[in-house]
Amino acid sequence: MASFHSSSACYLFFMTIIFSWFGSDLVDGVAYTVPRAHAPTVYHPSAWTLAHATFYGDESASSTMGGACGYGNLMTNGYGTNTAALSSTIFSNGYACGQCYQIKCVQSPWCSTGIATVTATNLCPPNWSQDSNNGGWCNPPRTHFDMAKPAFMQIAQWKAGIVPVMYRRVPCVRKGGLRFSFQGNGYWLLVYVMNVGGAGDIQSMWVKGTKTAWISMSHNWGASYQAFATLHGQALSFRLSSYTTKQTITAYNVAPANWNLGLTYEANANFH
């Protein structure tokens, strides 16, 4: 008996550790484990690294709207014209969406002294009919920034076409909380995550309705994540992990029970 008691105490002890580490929600006797929020993490800039930059679109940057991250209208969604399309080497299949970079021109007579801070909002796809060193600037393994023209003009004269640059990742400074834009249908919730502070990127995401456990969402494309679930009529909370720092935060009751597709909801929470 004594050994039975001690081993079950031991079992409880370990389960307590496991549950306090991952967090748990007990539904129908089944434990679903999801990461629980860690201590706050602050994202720090990376080292300066050499790459190249070109520009696309015109001064209005209208052709930069609706890029591969799925942010849609960059003006109404707060990204403005300081944006860039990343070559696939650094686009990381969309996980780089929302990351922030400082870029400065180097080693070219066309350089100005400015530093542009841009958000990754698009993919610059490879073009294999062009040589990597003659037009195929975004072909792997090149690290390349195809900047919105207004951003490029902060670092160099547009006549340059292409310039060598130094770049570094920097924390994204955002006003307000994470924003969640809802698409999909009654059985499929597709969420675009915007206005992400700190490292700016998202690796994993979970959604919880008032009547559900935490449901793991899968990466769709760009900055969108999806759950195949019927969540109508339930207030929704979201839990997110940063792609770069792995920090996890929870945004409770982001959308009210009468939420609708096509709308964007702002949380109080954000990364820093």
Ligand SMILES: *[C@@H]1O[C@H](CO)[C@@H](O)[C@H](O)[C@H]1NC(C)=O
């Ligand atoms: C790829 O490069 C070729 C040759 O310059 C060009 O004609 C074509 O339009 C390019 N494709 C894309 C998708 O930009």
